[in-house]
Amino acid sequence: MKSGREIVEILEAYDLTGSYRAAAELAGCDHHTVARYVKLRAEGRSPEERAQRSRPIDDFMDKIEELVARSGGRIRADVVHRRITAMGFAGGERTTRRAVAAVKKSWQAGQRRVFRPWIPEPGLWMQFDWGEGPRIGGRRTTLWCAWLPWSRFRVVIPVLDKTLPTIVACLDATLRRLGGVPAYVLTDNEKTITVEHIADIAVRNPEIVQVARHYGTTIRTCVPADPQSKGGAENTVKIAKADLVPTSTNLLEQYRKFADLEAACRDFTDQVNTRIHRDTRRRPAEALLEEQQRLHPLPAAPFTVAFxxxxxxxxxxxxxxxxxxxxxxxxxxxxxxxxxxxxxxxxxxxxxxxxxxxxxxxxxxxxxxxxxxxxxxxxxxxQADTDERVPRARTAEEAAFLALGPGAAAWLVEAAAAGVRGVRRKMTEAVALAKLHGPADVDRALGTAALAGRFADNDLLRLLAHQRDDDAAPTRASETHSLQPGTSAWSTFGTTTGEQ
Structure with missing residues (x-):
């Protein structure tokens, strides 16, 4: 194979001499080589084109093309090699792999799906799909992801199930967030939307038809197992899961409560709807204000039959x-x-x-x-039924007594629980003593009385006097203390000292 420079020199020599042999002497090659390059140039073909030599596998190319077409381009090269080896092919598996790869590439080029760009119109479409949410307390959650293709406005709502009432609730909340109803709603073929397919025709769930009629829209579904027909909703789910579901790539902490996930979804929607979109170069929240003029008005009452x-x-x-x-x-x-x-x-x-x-x-x-x-x-x-009630004054006398301080409130609670007689009279006496000794000292004495269980007529006066003379902390006998005389005097009975 000559280099590009050598080929140019051969063709220049031929143009100068007009003879194959003379050009061959000038270029230093065989005259047949000069003739071949001149012929390629005259036919408009590349001089660097190499002639395809016959190969042993060429006799089996028709069979390889048949197998690739029958399998839809999915057959493996080792399977093809076994089939053609049984038919008499003596070459290696490497040759078969190259031939199968070339045939698959040619077959896929003829079967490749061509997409026409979808140019959305304002107020015409809304799409929604479901995404797997994080687990909260061992329970699965689901993310409702909806978006408007024209304004790129997104709504993400966490839920605990995908039943029809939940769909209605999410749909109503989304439409009220958008401020209107689009003409069509596109989604997947779940049983809550599509009951079955007959001759590739989707049979709608009658309940979802009632919901769509209530809101003045039409429910449409994509082609089964064809995510390309609703790629916008698929991307919305992918982005939402990447930012909301804790993984090793985003290092998010696990949600402890469902309310935490709801707050995270609200923050996420606010963030994506207020930043400039890469395609439209506009903020979705601003574009929504323009699209709302093309949306249908919402009904005043939501669809509640499914709830x-x-x-x-x-x-x-x-x-x-x-x-x-x-x-x-x-x-x-x-x-x-x-x-x-x-x-x-x-x-x-x-x-x-x-x-x-x-x-x-x-x-x-x-x-x-x-x-x-x-x-x-x-x-x-x-509060439990056994919890103590906090005293609240109903009369002026009660207010004056409770105004002494927390010790007065504690005394009232303890005295009431002990069944003390003349509680109101003793409260009036305490208010009168507060004018002589000061509210702080009386409140302290009342607190001490409540702690020690002293509710007799003159106990408050004695405690005031004790506080004036001694600041020692009050003591209260425990349940294990007893005033009954013990038998310690008999401990030495019968000993040697006792006998003497």
């Missing part, structure tokens, strides 16, 4: 379902909520200004055994 049956929240922050009481957050008292069973769990949903929200989730309970969650009640109401 279960309605229940009125009682004043004890509970609802009754099948004769069993379940607690709900205290701010929902005297409002209406929706309750439904999902497996062994009761899910309670409330509709707020921002859309449907899951407010409580209980394990299924039995009649006579209510399911009460302490976090549903304010801190003051979580």
């Amino acid at each position: 279960g049956t309605t229940r009125r929240v009682n004043w004890d922050c509970t609802i009754s379902v099948e004769g069993v009481r379940y607690s709900v957050p205290h701010h929902l008292v005297d409002t209406r909520v929706w309750a439904r069973f999902h497996g062994d769990e009761l899910i309670v949903t409330a509709v707020t200004d921002t859309g449907p929200t899951e407010v409580a989730r209980h394990e299924r309970a039995q009649p006579g055994r209510p399911s009460i969650v302490d976090e549903h009640y304010p801190p003051r109401s979580r």
Whole structure:
């Protein structure tokens, strides 16, 4: 094979002499070589083109092409080698691998899928998909990921299941976050959306059709097992999982509570919607303001049929379902909520200004055994029935006594528990003594009396006098102390000293 410079010199020599033999003498090569390069140039072919020599595997190329086409380009080279070896091929496996690779490349070039760029229109499409969320307390979570293709606005909501009521709640919350309803909603072919396929035609779930009709949109699904038809939603899921699910690459800490994951999702959506998008060179939140003009208006009331049956929240922050009481957050008292069973769990949903929200989730309970969650009640109401009540003044006399200090409150609690007679009279005496001895000394004496259990008529005066003369801390006999005389005098009875 001649180099490029040598080929140019041969062609120049031929152009100068017009003779193969004369050009060969000038270029220092054979005249047949000169003739070959001149012929290639005259045919418009590259002078550096090498002639394809016949190979032993050429007789089996038709069979290799047939096997590659039948397998859809997936057959392995070792399988092809065994097949053609049985047919009489005597070459090596390396030759077969090269031939199969060339045939596959040619076959794929003819079968390659060509995509037409999708240019979204404002207000026309919204896509959503599901992503595997982090585990919280050993329980699986799921990320609802929705986006508008035109404005690139994203919404991520964490949930605990993918049932139809949850889909409705997420859809309503997303649409209210967007401020309108697009013409079409594109998603995957799950059973909550598509019941089955008949002749490649998706049969819709009638309940999701009612939901779409309520919001004035149309539910569309992508081609099964074809993520390219909804690549935008797939990328939204990928980005959300990369930033929200703890892995060894992002070093995120595990979420201790579901509320922590909800807060992280809110922060994530705020972050991605307020930074400049790489393709549009605009912030999605700003583009959404323009797209909202093309969105359909939202219905005033959300679709609530899928949330279960309605229940009125009682004043004890509970609802009754099948004769069993379940607690709900205290701010929902005297409002209406929706309750439904999902497996062994009761899910309670409330509709707020921002859309449907899951407010409580209980394990299924039995009649006579209510399911009460302490976090549903304010801190003051979580005290046990045996906890002591804090004194609160109802009259002027009670206020004057409690104003002496914490010792007065402790004295009242202990005296009431001991069943002391004339408590109000003794409270009035304590207020009068405070004018003579000072409120601080009287409050200290009352605290000492409460600690020592001294509630007699003159005990407060004696304690005031004791405080004036001695600042020693009061002592109180324990349960093991007794005033009964002991038998220590008999300890030496019968000893030698005693006999003498």
